Amino acid sequence: MAPPQGSRAPLEFGGPLGAATLMLLFPAIMFHLLLAVRSGPARLLGPPPYLPGLETLWSPWALLLCFTWLGLQAALYLLPARNVAEGRELKDKKRLRYPINAFQALVLTALLVGLALLAGLPLGKLPEMFLPLAFAATLIAFVGSVLLYLKALVAPASALAPGGNSGNAVYDFFLGRELNPLICSFDLKFFCELRPGLIGWVLINLTLMIKEAELRGSPSLAMWLVNGFQLLYVGDILWHEEALLTTMDIVHNGFGFMLAFGDLAWVPFAYSLQAQFLLYHPQSLGFPMASVICLIKAVGYYIFRGANSQKNIFRKNPSDPRVADLETIPTATGRQLLVSGWWGMIRHPNYLGDLIMALAWSLLCGVSHLLPYFYLLYLITLLVHREARDEQQCLQKYGLAWQEYCRRVRYRIVPYIY
Ligand SMILES: NC(=O)C1=CN([C@@H]2O[C@H](COP(=O)(O)OP(=O)(O)OC[C@H]3O[C@@H](n4cnc5c(N)ncnc54)[C@H](OP(=O)(O)O)[C@@H]3O)[C@@H](O)[C@H]2O)C=CC1
Ligand SMILES: CC(C)=CCC[C@@H](C)[C@H]1CC=C2C3=C(CC[C@@]21C)[C@@]1(C)CC[C@H](O)C(C)(C)[C@@H]1CC3
Numbered sequence: 001m002a003p004p005q006g007s008r009a010p011l012e013f014g015g016p017l018g019a020a021t022l023m024l025l026f027p028a029i030m031f032h033l034l035l036a037v038r039s040g041p042a043r044l045l046g047p048p049p050y051l052p053g054l055e056t057l058w059s060p061w062a063l064l065l066c067f068t069w070l071g072l073q074a075a076l077y078l079l080p081a082r083n084v085a086e087g088r089e090l091k092d093k094k095r096l097r098y099p100i101n102a103f104q105a106l107v108l109t110a111l112l113v114g115l116a117l118l119a120g121l122p123l124g125k126l127p128e129m130f131l132p133l134a135f136a137a138t139l140i141a142f143v144g145s146v147l148l149y150l151k152a153l154v155a156p157a158s159a160l161a162p163g164g165n166s167g168n169a170v171y172d173f174f175l176g177r178e179l180n181p182l183i184c185s186f187d188l189k190f191f192c193e194l195r196p197g198l199i200g201w202v203l204i205n206l207t208l209m210i211k212e213a214e215l216r217g218s219p220s221l222a223m224w225l226v227n228g229f230q231l232l233y234v235g236d237i238l239w240h241e242e243a244l245l246t247t248m249d250i251v252h253n254g255f256g257f258m259l260a261f262g263d264l265a266w267v268p269f270a271y272s273l274q275a276q277f278l279l280y281h282p283q284s285l286g287f288p289m290a291s292v293i294c295l296i297k298a299v300g301y302y303i304f305r306g307a308n309s310q311k312n313i314f315r316k317n318p319s320d321p322r323v324a325d326l327e328t329i330p331t332a333t334g335r336q337l338l339v340s341g342w343w344g345m346i347r348h349p350n351y352l353g354d355l356i357m358a359l360a361w362s363l364l365c366g367v368s369h370l371l372p373y374f375y376l377l378y379l380i381t382l383l384v385h386r387e388a389r390d391e392q393q394c395l396q397k398y399g400l401a402w403q404e405y406c407r408r409v410r411y412r413i414v415p416y417i418y
Helices: 015-037 060-077 102-118 123-153 169-175 188-216 221-239 241-246 257-270 273-280 287-316 349-363 371-398 400-408
Strands: 084-086 097-099 328-330 336-338
Touching: 015 123, 015 169, 015 257, 015 273, 015 371, 060 102, 060 123, 060 188, 084 241, 102 123, 102 188, 102 221, 123 169, 123 188, 123 257, 123 273, 169 257, 188 221, 188 241, 188 257, 188 273, 221 241, 221 273, 221 287, 221 349, 241 287, 257 371, 273 371, 287 336, 287 349, 328 400, 336 400, 349 371, 371 400
Parallel strands: none
Antiparallel strands: 084 097, 328 336
8 A cells, every 4th residue: 555645745725725625616516617607697606597307416317428439538538549658757757658549539420520520419408518518528538537546556656646645535536646546557647637528528519509500590600609718729739639648737747526526527617618608698799809819819828738749749759850940948857948949038938829729718798797707817826826736836846947937027927017
């Protein structure tokens, strides 16, 4: 049995109390959003329009549908991949190998959904099942996290995550104890991070668009745009799947309730908030406003993709001609830090791009309600907190070199503001 890491690892998220609060708060917010968005006043703040009973939330069909979805995505994960990538070196000096075929999974899922539509599958009925589906996804995430926690009890010490092994059961359950829980060579965390949730989000958006077409004859311009923007976002992340292997979620975090619930329930049901809002609260969007919003989205995407690609190319091969001219700071680890280009303007240019895109998605819902802006407010909080965690980890990794980087690049996310 693996010993706990003890009190040496600094506790994040406010320790056990913070973890317990978040574990209750996030599911509560998700159900509040699902209930509020379909109510007349669509209020973000204040009590939910009603409290659903267990008979509204629980449906064996919804559970079966969630398992079918997970099974389908797992089968697509196991298909031959265009590329196999190696993860970062682990404590036992080994590297795990990952199939890079998430974009292929998206395309194959789209083909299967197209066939299902041709066969007459009533996908427009799915929005009526969001509450039981979200409940089933939460249940799967909870039970899955319990199983992951138990599995970690018999894992070797070298398999444990740097965080998530404090010895406090609540905190460790939340953050996750084992870094890369595997079933044979199937990496459960890597699988859940991208596929079921992100592809599920796009599918949920599509069902909302179909439902709108059934109700109003055709989808609105705002609904088309929100579907297109978010499909571009998800498609882009899946296309650059390999970049996930260097994120803190894969390198640092264990697989616990935070990621299980976040990936399987929160992402598909909370991130589709704007499309849900547009179904129940149609907005008339003129072409001039739509053009401005498209421009905001394009600027956000340009920054997001430019910054992420620059770092990924540099990390893969610092002498690549596309990044070889950039100024760098050497570090004691042998790796360098970029100090010009996107990463020389602010410390997290990719977060800024992400936030600008989130603004564009929310603007599609007009300005009459605060509710569709929840995603933007949430993302600001998530990324500010994530930036602080990353900063701590970089300070530990790079020490003086990181301090020098922070001295030269003063602003974190928004130039001259933050
Ligand atoms: N919509 C959502 O819910 C979320 C979206 N995201 C998005 O996902 C993407 C990935 O974000 P995330 O995983 O947080 O991390 P980042 O892609 O920002 O990576 C941070 C890491 O980059 C490296 N790094 C930092 N500064 C430099 C530098 N100057 N030069 C070279 N390398 C540097 C460090 O790792 P090392 O040195 O070890 O390589 C650091 O730990 C972002 O675009 C973000 O917006 C993320 C979370 C949630
Ligand atoms: C239960 C709880 C308190 C959860 C809060 C955090 C989660 C919602 C987020 C933690 C890390 C996440 C990531 C993504 C979505 C949000 C959560 C699950 C992510 C899949 C979004 C798309 C990104 O490009 C990403 C793949 C880097 C990212 C991974 C982390």
